[in-house]
Amino acid sequence: MSNKQFNPLFSNPVRLLAPMEGLTDPLMRQILTQIAADLGRPYDWSVSEFIRVTQTVLPAHVFYKYVPELHHDAKTASGTPIHIQLLGSEAQLMAENAVFACELGAPAIDINFGCPAKTVNSHRGGSVLLDEPEVMYQIISAVRQAVPSEIPVSAKIRLGYTDTSRMDDIRGAIDASGADWLTIHARTKTQGYKPPAYWEKIQGFNSLDIPVIANGEIWNTEQAQLCIRQSGTSHLMLGRGAVTRPDLIAQVDKIDVAKDESLKTSTLLWSDLITHQIRFLQGEAKNDVVLVGRYKQWLGMLTKGYMEAQSLWNEIKRQKDKAAIIAALQASR
Template sequence: MKLILAPMEGLTDPPMRRLLTEVGSYDWCVTEFIRVTDQLLPAHVIHSYCPELHNACKTDSGTPVHIQFLGNDPIALADNAAFAAELGAPAIDLNFGCPAKTVNRHRGGAVLLDEPEVIYQIISAVRQAVPAHIPVSAKMRLGYLDDSRTLDNARAIEAAGAAWLTIHARTKTDGYKPPAYWEKLPAVREAVKMSLIANGEIWTVDDAVRCQQVSGCVDLMLGRGAVTRPDLVNRIRGQAEIDWATLLQLQLDFLDSPTKTDAGLVGRYKQWLGMLTQGYSEAELLWAKLKKAKQLSELRAEIQTALA
Protein backbone atom coordinates (compact mmCIF):
# COMPACT_ATOMS: atom_id res chain seq x y z
CA MET A 1 0.00 0.00 0.00
CA LYS A 2 1.34 3.39 -1.03
CA LEU A 3 0.02 6.52 0.70
CA ILE A 4 0.73 9.86 -0.94
CA LEU A 5 0.24 13.44 0.26
CA ALA A 6 -1.85 15.29 -2.33
CA PRO A 7 -0.90 18.51 -4.11
CA MET A 8 -3.34 21.22 -2.97
CA GLU A 9 -2.89 24.80 -4.09
CA GLY A 10 -2.43 27.17 -1.17
CA LEU A 11 -2.48 24.31 1.32
CA THR A 12 0.28 21.72 0.88
CA ASP A 13 2.98 24.32 0.35
CA PRO A 14 6.59 23.66 1.47
CA PRO A 15 6.02 24.41 5.20
CA MET A 16 2.97 22.14 5.32
CA ARG A 17 4.77 19.39 3.41
CA ARG A 18 7.66 19.62 5.86
CA LEU A 19 5.36 19.34 8.86
CA LEU A 20 3.06 16.60 7.57
CA THR A 21 5.91 14.40 6.35
CA GLU A 22 7.75 14.90 9.63
CA VAL A 23 4.94 13.23 11.57
CA GLY A 24 3.35 11.12 8.83
CA SER A 25 4.73 8.11 6.97
CA TYR A 26 4.16 9.02 3.30
CA ASP A 27 5.69 7.28 0.30
CA TRP A 28 5.96 10.63 -1.47
CA CYS A 29 4.31 14.04 -1.73
CA VAL A 30 3.60 16.33 -4.69
CA THR A 31 4.12 20.07 -5.05
CA GLU A 32 1.35 22.54 -5.69
CA PHE A 33 0.95 22.86 -9.45
CA ILE A 34 3.44 25.05 -11.31
CA ARG A 35 1.64 26.90 -14.08
CA VAL A 36 3.34 26.76 -17.50
CA THR A 37 2.28 28.94 -20.41
CA ASP A 38 4.66 29.20 -23.37
CA GLN A 39 8.03 29.82 -21.74
CA LEU A 40 10.79 28.00 -19.92
CA LEU A 41 10.55 29.01 -16.28
CA PRO A 42 13.74 30.19 -14.56
CA ALA A 43 15.23 27.97 -11.89
CA HIS A 44 14.28 30.30 -9.05
CA VAL A 45 10.58 29.91 -9.88
CA ILE A 46 10.74 26.14 -9.74
CA HIS A 47 12.78 26.34 -6.54
CA SER A 48 10.15 28.62 -4.99
CA TYR A 49 7.54 25.89 -5.44
CA CYS A 50 9.95 23.14 -4.50
CA PRO A 51 12.74 24.37 -2.21
CA GLU A 52 13.28 20.70 -1.39
CA LEU A 53 15.32 20.57 -4.62
CA HIS A 54 18.15 21.95 -2.47
CA ASN A 55 17.81 18.82 -0.31
CA ALA A 56 17.90 16.07 -2.99
CA CYS A 57 14.21 16.86 -3.61
CA LYS A 58 13.20 15.43 -0.25
CA THR A 59 11.56 17.01 2.77
CA ASP A 60 13.66 17.32 5.93
CA SER A 61 12.34 13.93 7.05
CA GLY A 62 13.44 12.28 3.80
CA THR A 63 10.11 12.03 1.95
CA PRO A 64 10.53 12.39 -1.85
CA VAL A 65 8.83 15.37 -3.49
CA HIS A 66 7.45 15.03 -7.01
CA ILE A 67 7.03 18.19 -9.09
CA GLN A 68 3.65 18.90 -10.69
CA PHE A 69 3.09 21.06 -13.76
CA LEU A 70 -0.15 22.44 -15.24
CA GLY A 71 -0.70 23.86 -18.71
CA ASN A 72 -1.84 23.07 -22.24
CA ASP A 73 1.27 23.55 -24.39
CA PRO A 74 3.01 20.18 -24.90
CA ILE A 75 6.33 21.71 -25.95
CA ALA A 76 6.50 24.21 -23.08
CA LEU A 77 5.50 21.55 -20.56
CA ALA A 78 8.09 19.17 -21.95
CA ASP A 79 10.83 21.79 -21.77
CA ASN A 80 9.97 22.70 -18.18
CA ALA A 81 9.70 19.07 -17.12
CA ALA A 82 13.12 18.34 -18.60
CA PHE A 83 14.56 21.36 -16.78
CA ALA A 84 12.98 20.24 -13.49
CA ALA A 85 14.57 16.84 -14.00
CA GLU A 86 17.94 18.53 -14.50
CA LEU A 87 17.38 20.40 -11.23
CA GLY A 88 16.81 17.10 -9.43
CA ALA A 89 13.10 16.24 -9.62
CA PRO A 90 12.66 12.49 -8.98
CA ALA A 91 9.33 12.39 -10.85
CA ILE A 92 7.07 14.66 -12.89
CA ASP A 93 3.30 14.82 -12.36
CA LEU A 94 0.85 16.54 -14.72
CA ASN A 95 -2.34 18.22 -13.48
CA PHE A 96 -5.60 17.50 -15.30
CA GLY A 97 -7.79 17.90 -12.25
CA CYS A 98 -7.74 21.49 -11.02
CA PRO A 99 -11.36 22.76 -10.97
CA ALA A 100 -10.55 26.46 -10.42
CA LYS A 101 -12.49 28.70 -12.81
CA THR A 102 -9.51 30.92 -13.60
CA VAL A 103 -7.33 27.92 -14.42
CA ASN A 104 -10.03 26.26 -16.55
CA ARG A 105 -10.77 29.51 -18.38
CA HIS A 106 -7.14 29.49 -19.58
CA ARG A 107 -7.37 25.85 -20.75
CA GLY A 108 -5.62 24.35 -17.77
CA GLY A 109 -6.53 21.62 -15.32
CA ALA A 110 -9.84 19.77 -15.51
CA VAL A 111 -11.11 21.53 -18.65
CA LEU A 112 -8.63 19.48 -20.71
CA LEU A 113 -10.57 16.33 -19.80
CA ASP A 114 -12.81 17.25 -22.74
CA GLU A 115 -9.73 16.92 -24.98
CA PRO A 116 -8.18 13.46 -24.50
CA GLU A 117 -6.04 13.95 -27.59
CA VAL A 118 -4.40 17.03 -26.05
CA ILE A 119 -3.78 15.14 -22.82
CA TYR A 120 -2.08 12.42 -24.87
CA GLN A 121 0.09 14.98 -26.66
CA ILE A 122 1.14 16.62 -23.38
CA ILE A 123 2.10 13.42 -21.60
CA SER A 124 3.80 11.99 -24.67
CA ALA A 125 5.90 15.14 -25.12
CA VAL A 126 6.87 15.21 -21.44
CA ARG A 127 7.67 11.49 -21.42
CA GLN A 128 9.98 11.89 -24.41
CA ALA A 129 11.70 14.94 -22.90
CA VAL A 130 12.36 13.51 -19.44
CA PRO A 131 15.09 10.91 -18.85
CA ALA A 132 13.75 7.36 -18.97
CA HIS A 133 14.51 6.63 -15.29
CA ILE A 134 12.30 9.51 -14.10
CA PRO A 135 8.60 8.55 -13.92
CA VAL A 136 5.93 10.72 -15.49
CA SER A 137 2.46 10.50 -13.93
CA ALA A 138 -0.87 12.27 -14.16
CA LYS A 139 -3.66 13.36 -11.84
CA MET A 140 -7.20 13.81 -13.18
CA ARG A 141 -10.83 13.99 -12.16
CA LEU A 142 -13.55 11.75 -13.56
CA GLY A 143 -14.30 14.47 -16.08
CA TYR A 144 -15.13 18.11 -16.64
CA LEU A 145 -18.91 18.54 -16.85
CA ASP A 146 -19.60 14.79 -16.68
CA ASP A 147 -17.73 11.49 -16.60
CA SER A 148 -18.47 10.36 -20.17
CA ARG A 149 -14.78 10.52 -21.16
CA THR A 150 -13.21 9.00 -18.05
CA LEU A 151 -12.03 5.88 -19.87
CA ASP A 152 -10.92 7.82 -22.96
CA ASN A 153 -8.71 10.01 -20.79
CA ALA A 154 -7.29 7.12 -18.78
CA ARG A 155 -6.45 5.21 -21.96
CA ALA A 156 -4.83 8.30 -23.49
CA ILE A 157 -2.73 8.82 -20.36
CA GLU A 158 -1.54 5.22 -20.40
CA ALA A 159 -0.88 5.19 -24.15
CA ALA A 160 1.25 8.33 -23.81
CA GLY A 161 3.59 6.57 -21.38
CA ALA A 162 2.47 7.59 -17.90
CA ALA A 163 3.70 5.29 -15.13
CA TRP A 164 0.60 5.73 -12.97
CA LEU A 165 -2.61 7.73 -12.71
CA THR A 166 -4.23 9.33 -9.69
CA ILE A 167 -7.97 9.91 -9.96
CA HIS A 168 -9.90 12.34 -7.81
CA ALA A 169 -13.22 10.53 -7.99
CA ARG A 170 -15.38 13.54 -8.84
CA THR A 171 -15.93 15.71 -11.91
CA LYS A 172 -15.08 19.39 -12.08
CA THR A 173 -18.82 20.09 -11.75
CA ASP A 174 -18.92 18.07 -8.53
CA GLY A 175 -16.25 20.32 -7.06
CA TYR A 176 -15.50 19.17 -3.53
CA LYS A 177 -19.06 18.25 -2.58
CA PRO A 178 -19.44 14.78 -1.03
CA PRO A 179 -19.50 12.05 -2.03
CA ALA A 180 -16.51 10.94 -4.05
CA TYR A 181 -17.60 8.35 -6.57
CA TRP A 182 -15.13 5.58 -5.77
CA GLU A 183 -17.44 3.10 -7.48
CA LYS A 184 -16.45 4.62 -10.84
CA LEU A 185 -12.85 3.48 -10.48
CA PRO A 186 -13.10 -0.31 -11.04
CA ALA A 187 -14.04 0.34 -14.68
CA VAL A 188 -10.86 2.39 -15.07
CA ARG A 189 -8.81 -0.37 -13.49
CA GLU A 190 -10.20 -2.80 -16.05
CA ALA A 191 -9.50 -0.41 -18.94
CA VAL A 192 -5.80 0.21 -18.22
CA LYS A 193 -2.82 -1.74 -16.90
CA MET A 194 -0.91 1.10 -15.23
CA SER A 195 -1.13 1.65 -11.49
CA LEU A 196 -4.15 3.57 -10.27
CA ILE A 197 -4.25 5.70 -7.12
CA ALA A 198 -7.61 6.68 -5.58
CA ASN A 199 -8.21 10.17 -4.18
CA GLY A 200 -11.15 12.07 -2.70
CA GLU A 201 -13.14 12.19 0.57
CA ILE A 202 -10.71 10.15 2.68
CA TRP A 203 -11.09 11.72 6.10
CA THR A 204 -10.87 8.69 8.41
CA VAL A 205 -9.43 5.19 8.58
CA ASP A 206 -12.89 3.82 7.80
CA ASP A 207 -13.03 6.03 4.69
CA ALA A 208 -9.67 4.67 3.56
CA VAL A 209 -10.79 1.07 3.99
CA ARG A 210 -14.08 1.67 2.18
CA CYS A 211 -12.31 3.50 -0.64
CA GLN A 212 -9.99 0.54 -1.14
CA GLN A 213 -12.89 -1.90 -1.07
CA VAL A 214 -15.16 0.06 -3.42
CA SER A 215 -12.53 1.32 -5.87
CA GLY A 216 -10.36 -1.77 -5.90
CA CYS A 217 -7.32 0.52 -5.52
CA VAL A 218 -4.75 -0.37 -2.89
CA ASP A 219 -2.86 2.93 -3.15
CA LEU A 220 -4.42 6.14 -1.86
CA MET A 221 -3.72 9.86 -2.09
CA LEU A 222 -4.71 11.84 1.01
CA GLY A 223 -5.79 15.48 0.66
CA ARG A 224 -7.71 17.69 3.06
CA GLY A 225 -8.17 14.82 5.49
CA ALA A 226 -4.41 14.68 5.95
CA VAL A 227 -4.26 18.37 6.87
CA THR A 228 -7.22 18.06 9.22
CA ARG A 229 -5.72 15.02 10.96
CA PRO A 230 -1.92 15.01 10.52
CA ASP A 231 -1.78 11.49 11.93
CA LEU A 232 -4.36 10.09 9.47
CA VAL A 233 -1.69 8.47 7.31
CA ASN A 234 -0.17 6.73 10.32
CA ARG A 235 -3.52 5.51 11.60
CA ILE A 236 -4.31 4.05 8.18
CA ARG A 237 -1.03 2.14 8.51
CA GLY A 238 -2.05 0.93 11.97
CA GLN A 239 0.41 3.19 13.77
CA ALA A 240 -0.07 5.42 16.82
CA GLU A 241 -2.12 8.61 16.90
CA ILE A 242 -0.57 12.01 17.61
CA ASP A 243 -1.61 13.56 20.91
CA TRP A 244 -2.67 17.20 21.15
CA ALA A 245 0.49 18.27 23.01
CA THR A 246 2.64 16.97 20.15
CA LEU A 247 0.43 18.76 17.66
CA LEU A 248 0.74 22.00 19.61
CA GLN A 249 4.51 21.77 19.32
CA LEU A 250 4.13 21.18 15.59
CA GLN A 251 2.04 24.33 15.37
CA LEU A 252 4.85 26.30 16.98
CA ASP A 253 7.29 24.76 14.51
CA PHE A 254 5.00 25.79 11.65
CA LEU A 255 5.09 29.39 12.86
CA ASP A 256 8.88 29.31 12.49
CA SER A 257 8.68 28.46 8.77
CA PRO A 258 11.27 30.56 6.92
CA THR A 259 9.44 30.74 3.59
CA LYS A 260 6.57 33.02 4.60
CA THR A 261 6.16 36.64 5.68
CA ASP A 262 4.72 37.22 9.16
CA ALA A 263 1.35 38.18 7.70
CA GLY A 264 1.45 35.15 5.41
CA LEU A 265 2.24 32.83 8.30
CA VAL A 266 -0.62 34.24 10.39
CA GLY A 267 -3.07 33.65 7.57
CA ARG A 268 -1.80 30.17 6.74
CA TYR A 269 -1.73 29.11 10.39
CA LYS A 270 -5.28 30.29 11.00
CA GLN A 271 -6.40 28.46 7.86
CA TRP A 272 -4.82 25.29 9.22
CA LEU A 273 -6.17 25.76 12.75
CA GLY A 274 -9.65 26.20 11.32
CA MET A 275 -9.26 22.86 9.55
CA LEU A 276 -7.91 21.19 12.70
CA THR A 277 -11.20 22.00 14.44
CA GLN A 278 -12.76 19.27 12.30
CA GLY A 279 -10.45 16.69 13.84
CA TYR A 280 -9.67 17.87 17.37
CA SER A 281 -12.00 19.30 20.04
CA GLU A 282 -8.98 21.06 21.58
CA ALA A 283 -8.52 22.97 18.34
CA GLU A 284 -12.01 24.44 18.69
CA LEU A 285 -11.02 26.03 22.02
CA LEU A 286 -7.77 27.38 20.57
CA TRP A 287 -9.57 28.70 17.49
CA ALA A 288 -12.02 30.64 19.66
CA LYS A 289 -9.06 32.44 21.24
CA LEU A 290 -7.05 33.05 18.08
CA LYS A 291 -9.49 33.62 15.24
CA LYS A 292 -9.11 37.42 15.59
CA ALA A 293 -5.34 37.38 16.23
CA LYS A 294 -3.20 39.34 13.77
CA GLN A 295 0.32 38.98 15.16
CA LEU A 296 2.64 35.98 15.31
CA SER A 297 3.43 36.85 18.91
CA GLU A 298 -0.23 36.42 19.85
CA LEU A 299 -0.36 33.02 18.21
CA ARG A 300 2.85 31.80 19.84
CA ALA A 301 1.85 33.04 23.29
CA GLU A 302 -1.53 31.28 23.21
CA ILE A 303 -0.06 28.02 21.93
CA GLN A 304 2.67 28.10 24.59
CA THR A 305 0.02 28.71 27.25
CA ALA A 306 -1.89 25.68 25.99
CA LEU A 307 1.31 23.62 26.19
CA ALA A 308 2.04 24.64 29.77
Protein backbone atom coordinates (compact mmCIF):
# COMPACT_ATOMS: atom_id res chain seq x y z
CA MET A 1 0.00 0.00 0.00
CA SER A 2 1.47 3.34 -1.05
CA ASN A 3 2.04 5.98 1.58
CA LYS A 4 1.20 8.71 -0.91
CA GLN A 5 -1.70 10.99 -0.08
CA PHE A 6 -4.43 10.62 -2.70
CA ASN A 7 -4.31 13.36 -5.31
CA PRO A 8 -7.03 13.08 -7.97
CA LEU A 9 -4.74 14.58 -10.61
CA PHE A 10 -2.55 11.49 -10.22
CA SER A 11 -5.24 8.80 -10.22
CA ASN A 12 -3.56 7.55 -13.40
CA PRO A 13 0.08 7.98 -14.54
CA VAL A 14 0.46 11.56 -15.74
CA ARG A 15 2.26 12.67 -18.89
CA LEU A 16 3.34 16.29 -18.95
CA LEU A 17 4.94 18.67 -21.44
CA ALA A 18 8.01 20.26 -19.87
CA PRO A 19 8.72 23.97 -19.48
CA MET A 20 11.72 24.78 -21.68
CA GLU A 21 12.85 28.39 -21.92
CA GLY A 22 12.89 29.65 -25.49
CA LEU A 23 11.47 26.40 -26.78
CA THR A 24 8.04 25.48 -25.40
CA ASP A 25 6.64 28.98 -25.77
CA PRO A 26 2.88 29.51 -26.27
CA LEU A 27 3.07 28.77 -30.01
CA MET A 28 5.01 25.53 -29.54
CA ARG A 29 2.70 24.49 -26.70
CA GLN A 30 -0.29 25.05 -28.95
CA ILE A 31 1.19 22.86 -31.70
CA LEU A 32 2.45 20.03 -29.48
CA THR A 33 -0.67 19.80 -27.34
CA GLN A 34 -2.85 19.77 -30.45
CA ILE A 35 -0.83 16.91 -31.95
CA ALA A 36 -1.10 14.96 -28.70
CA ALA A 37 -4.86 15.47 -28.56
CA ASP A 38 -5.25 14.46 -32.21
CA LEU A 39 -3.31 11.24 -31.53
CA GLY A 40 -5.69 10.31 -28.74
CA ARG A 41 -3.28 10.84 -25.83
CA PRO A 42 -3.46 14.50 -24.75
CA TYR A 43 -1.00 15.81 -22.19
CA ASP A 44 -2.47 15.92 -18.70
CA TRP A 45 -1.07 19.43 -18.45
CA SER A 46 1.88 21.55 -19.53
CA VAL A 47 3.99 23.95 -17.49
CA SER A 48 4.81 27.41 -18.81
CA GLU A 49 8.28 28.79 -19.39
CA PHE A 50 9.44 30.35 -16.16
CA ILE A 51 8.31 33.87 -15.33
CA ARG A 52 11.12 35.69 -13.57
CA VAL A 53 10.24 37.39 -10.26
CA THR A 54 12.76 39.97 -9.06
CA GLN A 55 11.64 43.22 -7.45
CA THR A 56 7.88 43.64 -7.66
CA VAL A 57 4.55 42.02 -8.37
CA LEU A 58 4.56 41.74 -12.13
CA PRO A 59 1.82 43.48 -14.12
CA ALA A 60 -0.87 41.39 -15.78
CA HIS A 61 0.54 41.92 -19.28
CA VAL A 62 3.71 40.02 -18.34
CA PHE A 63 1.73 36.97 -17.26
CA TYR A 64 -0.38 37.20 -20.43
CA LYS A 65 2.76 37.45 -22.55
CA TYR A 66 4.15 34.18 -21.21
CA VAL A 67 0.79 32.48 -20.77
CA PRO A 68 -1.79 33.89 -23.20
CA GLU A 69 -3.81 30.79 -22.37
CA LEU A 70 -4.91 32.71 -19.25
CA HIS A 71 -7.35 34.46 -21.58
CA HIS A 72 -8.92 31.06 -22.31
CA ASP A 73 -9.41 29.37 -18.95
CA ALA A 74 -5.64 28.66 -18.81
CA LYS A 75 -5.94 26.01 -21.51
CA THR A 76 -4.52 25.57 -24.99
CA ALA A 77 -6.88 25.40 -27.95
CA SER A 78 -6.89 21.61 -27.61
CA GLY A 79 -7.92 21.85 -23.95
CA THR A 80 -4.59 21.16 -22.22
CA PRO A 81 -4.27 23.03 -18.89
CA ILE A 82 -1.23 25.28 -18.45
CA HIS A 83 0.36 25.60 -15.02
CA ILE A 84 2.26 28.81 -14.27
CA GLN A 85 5.95 28.47 -13.40
CA LEU A 86 7.67 31.17 -11.33
CA LEU A 87 11.40 31.64 -10.70
CA GLY A 88 12.90 33.79 -7.99
CA SER A 89 14.59 33.81 -4.59
CA GLU A 90 12.52 36.17 -2.42
CA ALA A 91 9.84 34.13 -0.65
CA GLN A 92 7.35 36.91 0.03
CA LEU A 93 7.65 38.35 -3.47
CA MET A 94 7.20 34.90 -4.99
CA ALA A 95 4.09 34.42 -2.86
CA GLU A 96 2.61 37.76 -3.91
CA ASN A 97 3.19 37.01 -7.60
CA ALA A 98 1.70 33.54 -7.18
CA VAL A 99 -1.43 35.05 -5.64
CA PHE A 100 -1.77 37.46 -8.55
CA ALA A 101 -1.25 34.63 -11.06
CA CYS A 102 -4.08 32.75 -9.38
CA GLU A 103 -6.30 35.84 -9.60
CA LEU A 104 -5.60 35.88 -13.34
CA GLY A 105 -6.75 32.25 -13.58
CA ALA A 106 -3.68 30.08 -13.00
CA PRO A 107 -4.87 26.53 -12.20
CA ALA A 108 -1.60 25.68 -10.42
CA ILE A 109 1.73 27.25 -9.50
CA ASP A 110 5.06 25.53 -10.20
CA ILE A 111 8.33 26.82 -8.73
CA ASN A 112 11.56 26.54 -10.71
CA PHE A 113 14.62 25.24 -8.88
CA GLY A 114 16.06 23.56 -11.95
CA CYS A 115 17.11 26.17 -14.51
CA PRO A 116 20.86 25.74 -15.18
CA ALA A 117 21.39 29.00 -17.09
CA LYS A 118 24.40 30.96 -15.84
CA THR A 119 22.65 34.32 -16.08
CA VAL A 120 19.75 33.01 -13.98
CA ASN A 121 21.97 31.27 -11.43
CA SER A 122 24.23 34.32 -11.05
CA HIS A 123 21.18 36.30 -9.95
CA ARG A 124 20.27 33.65 -7.37
CA GLY A 125 17.55 31.95 -9.35
CA GLY A 126 16.88 28.43 -10.59
CA SER A 127 19.19 25.53 -9.76
CA VAL A 128 21.66 27.56 -7.66
CA LEU A 129 19.08 27.46 -4.86
CA LEU A 130 19.56 23.69 -4.63
CA ASP A 131 22.57 24.65 -2.50
CA GLU A 132 20.20 26.56 -0.20
CA PRO A 133 17.49 24.07 0.77
CA GLU A 134 16.32 26.34 3.58
CA VAL A 135 15.53 29.05 1.01
CA MET A 136 13.69 26.50 -1.12
CA TYR A 137 11.58 25.64 1.91
CA GLN A 138 10.83 29.30 2.61
CA ILE A 139 9.76 29.96 -0.98
CA ILE A 140 7.54 26.91 -1.40
CA SER A 141 5.90 27.24 2.00
CA ALA A 142 5.28 30.98 1.51
CA VAL A 143 3.61 30.33 -1.85
CA ARG A 144 1.64 27.38 -0.48
CA GLN A 145 0.32 29.45 2.43
CA ALA A 146 -0.52 32.44 0.25
CA VAL A 147 -2.48 30.90 -2.62
CA PRO A 148 -5.98 29.40 -2.22
CA SER A 149 -5.87 25.89 -0.76
CA GLU A 150 -7.59 24.38 -3.81
CA ILE A 151 -4.78 25.57 -6.12
CA PRO A 152 -1.86 23.13 -6.20
CA VAL A 153 1.72 24.29 -5.65
CA SER A 154 4.52 22.15 -7.05
CA ALA A 155 8.28 22.38 -7.45
CA LYS A 156 10.70 21.34 -10.19
CA ILE A 157 14.27 20.52 -9.20
CA ARG A 158 17.45 18.84 -10.33
CA LEU A 159 19.42 16.33 -8.26
CA GLY A 160 21.70 19.09 -7.01
CA TYR A 161 23.80 22.03 -8.11
CA THR A 162 27.42 20.91 -8.53
CA ASP A 163 26.80 17.41 -7.11
CA THR A 164 24.17 15.33 -5.29
CA SER A 165 25.53 15.84 -1.76
CA ARG A 166 22.54 17.96 -0.67
CA MET A 167 19.85 15.51 -1.83
CA ASP A 168 18.78 14.61 1.71
CA ASP A 169 18.51 18.28 2.66
CA ILE A 170 16.57 19.06 -0.51
CA ARG A 171 14.18 16.20 0.16
CA GLY A 172 13.66 17.46 3.71
CA ALA A 173 12.92 20.97 2.47
CA ILE A 174 10.35 19.68 -0.01
CA ASP A 175 8.80 17.42 2.62
CA ALA A 176 8.31 20.27 5.10
CA SER A 177 7.20 22.86 2.55
CA GLY A 178 3.69 21.68 1.79
CA ALA A 179 4.32 21.14 -1.94
CA ASP A 180 1.61 19.12 -3.65
CA TRP A 181 4.00 17.26 -5.95
CA LEU A 182 7.59 17.29 -7.15
CA THR A 183 9.16 17.03 -10.62
CA ILE A 184 12.80 15.94 -10.80
CA HIS A 185 15.15 16.40 -13.74
CA ALA A 186 17.51 13.52 -13.08
CA ARG A 187 20.80 15.44 -13.44
CA THR A 188 22.64 18.10 -11.51
CA LYS A 189 23.10 21.62 -12.81
CA THR A 190 26.74 20.81 -13.60
CA GLN A 191 25.67 17.79 -15.67
CA GLY A 192 23.44 20.09 -17.72
CA TYR A 193 21.75 18.15 -20.52
CA LYS A 194 24.59 15.73 -21.19
CA PRO A 195 23.58 12.04 -21.25
CA PRO A 196 22.89 10.02 -19.26
CA ALA A 197 20.12 11.00 -16.87
CA TYR A 198 20.42 9.35 -13.47
CA TRP A 199 16.83 8.17 -13.09
CA GLU A 200 17.72 5.75 -10.29
CA LYS A 201 18.57 8.69 -8.03
CA ILE A 202 14.94 9.80 -8.14
CA GLN A 203 14.20 6.76 -5.98
CA GLY A 204 15.53 8.69 -2.99
CA PHE A 205 12.57 11.06 -3.19
CA ASN A 206 9.87 8.41 -3.34
CA SER A 207 9.62 8.39 0.45
CA LEU A 208 7.91 11.78 0.19
CA ASP A 209 4.17 11.69 0.84
CA ILE A 210 3.47 13.39 -2.51
CA PRO A 211 3.60 12.29 -6.16
CA VAL A 212 7.01 12.43 -7.86
CA ILE A 213 7.40 13.06 -11.60
CA ALA A 214 10.51 11.94 -13.50
CA ASN A 215 12.09 14.08 -16.22
CA GLY A 216 15.21 14.04 -18.37
CA GLU A 217 16.62 12.16 -21.38
CA ILE A 218 13.34 10.51 -22.44
CA TRP A 219 13.55 10.31 -26.24
CA ASN A 220 11.62 7.12 -27.03
CA THR A 221 9.35 4.42 -25.61
CA GLU A 222 12.21 2.25 -24.40
CA GLN A 223 13.80 5.09 -22.44
CA ALA A 224 10.42 6.03 -20.98
CA GLN A 225 9.85 2.52 -19.68
CA LEU A 226 13.42 2.29 -18.36
CA CYS A 227 12.96 5.63 -16.59
CA ILE A 228 9.78 4.35 -14.93
CA ARG A 229 11.54 1.21 -13.71
CA GLN A 230 14.68 2.94 -12.47
CA SER A 231 12.99 5.94 -10.89
CA GLY A 232 10.20 4.01 -9.22
CA THR A 233 7.55 6.48 -10.38
CA SER A 234 4.99 6.06 -13.16
CA HIS A 235 4.69 9.81 -13.78
CA LEU A 236 6.71 11.39 -16.59
CA MET A 237 7.47 14.87 -17.90
CA LEU A 238 8.59 14.93 -21.54
CA GLY A 239 10.95 17.66 -22.77
CA ARG A 240 13.21 17.83 -25.80
CA GLY A 241 12.14 14.34 -26.88
CA ALA A 242 8.59 15.62 -27.30
CA VAL A 243 9.80 18.44 -29.56
CA THR A 244 11.95 16.08 -31.63
CA ARG A 245 9.16 13.50 -31.96
CA PRO A 246 5.84 15.25 -31.34
CA ASP A 247 4.15 11.82 -31.25
CA LEU A 248 6.30 10.67 -28.31
CA ILE A 249 3.42 11.29 -25.88
CA ALA A 250 1.31 8.69 -27.71
CA GLN A 251 4.19 6.25 -28.20
CA VAL A 252 5.28 6.21 -24.54
CA ASP A 253 2.28 4.19 -23.44
CA LYS A 254 2.17 2.18 -26.65
CA ILE A 255 -1.41 2.95 -27.64
CA ASP A 256 -2.66 -0.21 -29.34
CA VAL A 257 -4.94 0.80 -32.21
CA ALA A 258 -5.48 -2.85 -33.09
CA LYS A 259 -7.38 -3.33 -29.82
CA ASP A 260 -9.42 -0.15 -30.08
CA GLU A 261 -10.41 1.05 -33.53
CA SER A 262 -11.63 4.35 -32.06
CA LEU A 263 -8.02 5.30 -31.38
CA LYS A 264 -5.98 6.97 -34.07
CA THR A 265 -2.51 5.79 -34.93
CA SER A 266 0.11 6.68 -32.34
CA THR A 267 2.66 7.50 -35.05
CA LEU A 268 2.85 10.91 -36.69
CA LEU A 269 4.19 10.68 -40.23
CA TRP A 270 6.27 13.47 -41.72
CA SER A 271 3.51 14.19 -44.24
CA ASP A 272 1.10 14.78 -41.34
CA LEU A 273 3.60 16.90 -39.44
CA ILE A 274 3.97 19.30 -42.38
CA THR A 275 0.54 20.78 -41.68
CA HIS A 276 1.59 21.55 -38.10
CA GLN A 277 4.88 23.07 -39.21
CA ILE A 278 3.07 25.40 -41.60
CA ARG A 279 0.66 26.33 -38.82
CA PHE A 280 3.70 27.14 -36.65
CA LEU A 281 5.09 29.43 -39.36
CA GLN A 282 1.71 31.15 -39.58
CA GLY A 283 1.55 31.67 -35.81
CA GLU A 284 1.90 34.84 -33.77
CA ALA A 285 5.36 36.29 -33.20
CA LYS A 286 7.03 39.66 -32.82
CA ASN A 287 7.95 39.51 -36.52
CA ASP A 288 8.73 37.04 -39.29
CA VAL A 289 12.46 37.08 -38.52
CA VAL A 290 11.76 35.78 -35.03
CA LEU A 291 9.24 33.25 -36.33
CA VAL A 292 11.62 31.88 -38.97
CA GLY A 293 14.41 31.64 -36.40
CA ARG A 294 12.16 29.76 -33.99
CA TYR A 295 11.02 27.42 -36.76
CA LYS A 296 14.61 26.65 -37.79
CA GLN A 297 15.36 25.80 -34.16
CA TRP A 298 12.49 23.31 -34.21
CA LEU A 299 13.41 21.90 -37.63
CA GLY A 300 16.97 21.36 -36.42
CA MET A 301 15.59 19.27 -33.57
CA LEU A 302 13.23 17.41 -35.90
CA THR A 303 16.24 16.19 -37.89
CA LYS A 304 16.93 13.84 -34.95
CA GLY A 305 13.48 12.32 -35.28
CA TYR A 306 12.67 12.43 -39.01
CA MET A 307 14.93 11.66 -41.95
CA GLU A 308 12.85 13.99 -44.13
CA ALA A 309 13.68 16.88 -41.84
CA GLN A 310 17.37 16.64 -42.68
CA SER A 311 16.73 17.10 -46.40
CA LEU A 312 14.48 20.06 -45.72
CA TRP A 313 17.04 21.55 -43.33
CA ASN A 314 19.75 21.37 -46.01
CA GLU A 315 17.41 23.14 -48.41
CA ILE A 316 16.18 26.01 -46.22
CA LYS A 317 18.86 26.56 -43.57
CA ARG A 318 19.97 29.81 -45.22
CA GLN A 319 16.50 30.82 -46.35
CA LYS A 320 15.03 33.87 -44.58
CA ASP A 321 11.78 34.27 -46.48
CA LYS A 322 8.85 32.68 -44.65
CA ALA A 323 6.78 32.13 -47.79
CA ALA A 324 9.68 30.32 -49.46
CA ILE A 325 10.09 28.05 -46.43
CA ILE A 326 6.37 27.22 -46.45
CA ALA A 327 6.61 26.41 -50.17
CA ALA A 328 9.56 24.10 -49.51
CA LEU A 329 7.59 22.41 -46.73
CA GLN A 330 4.61 21.82 -49.01
CA ALA A 331 6.91 20.37 -51.65
CA SER A 332 8.40 17.91 -49.18
CA ARG A 333 5.14 15.99 -48.69
